[in-house]
Amino acid sequence: MRLDFASVRRADGRRGFADWVRALVGQDGVYVIRDASTGEILYVGESHRGRLYHTLTRHFQSWSGFGSGPTYHPDFVEVAVILTDAATASYQQFALIQALRPLDNVQDGRSLFRSAYAEPATGDDAEFLDDDGSGVPF
Numbered sequence: 001m002r003l004d005f006a007s008v009r010r011a012d013g014r015r016g017f018a019d020w021v022r023a024l025v026g027q028d029g030v031y032v033i034r035d036a037s038t039g040e041i042l043y044v045g046e047s048h049r050g051r052l053y054h055t056l057t058r059h060f061q062s063w064s065g066f067g068s069g070p071t072y073h074p075d076f077v078e079v080a081v082i083l084t085d086a087a088t089a090s091y092q093q094f095a096l097i098q099a100l101r102p103l104d105n106v107q108d109g110r111s112l113f114r115s116a117y118a119e120p121a122t123g124d125d126a127e128f129l130d131d132d133g134s135g136v137p138f
Contacts (some may be wrong), residue, residue: 004019005078006079007036008060008074009074021053024052024053025052028049028084028085029081030092030093032080032100034077036075040103041103042102043059043102044096046090047089048090052127056081070101070104
């Protein structure tokens with residue numbers, strides 16, 4: 001899977017988010033935030049309630065409280081988005097966290113779907129693991 005990263009800033013330099021970001025209103029999916037200068041993956045998030053625009057853009061605003069996450073300066077990061085249906089957004093987030101190991105995700109994602117790290121994948125979870133059970137088939 002190829003991730004296409006872009007700035008969230010408007011191309012004309014004016015205030016606000018880029019057109020591609022504004023087009024995310026009402027969508028579900030997963031987003032990956034990386035450092036624009038080093039390419040280091042910083043954060044993976046998702047929205048499964050049609051709020052992808054709001055969920056992503058709050059990382060560029062001051063926010064706190066339950067469910068809050070890291071905040072980034074839009075001049076120093078790039079974002080890639082994968083649109084999904086609501087039912088698979090959380091699973092795609094889990095897979096990307098496992099594959100990319102972002103610095104700012106609080107947990108590595110395993111606890112989102114399995115109670116024990118050593119537990120072998122079965123059923124729906126198995127599709128997210130590669131042959132040796134350690135990664136993701138992207």
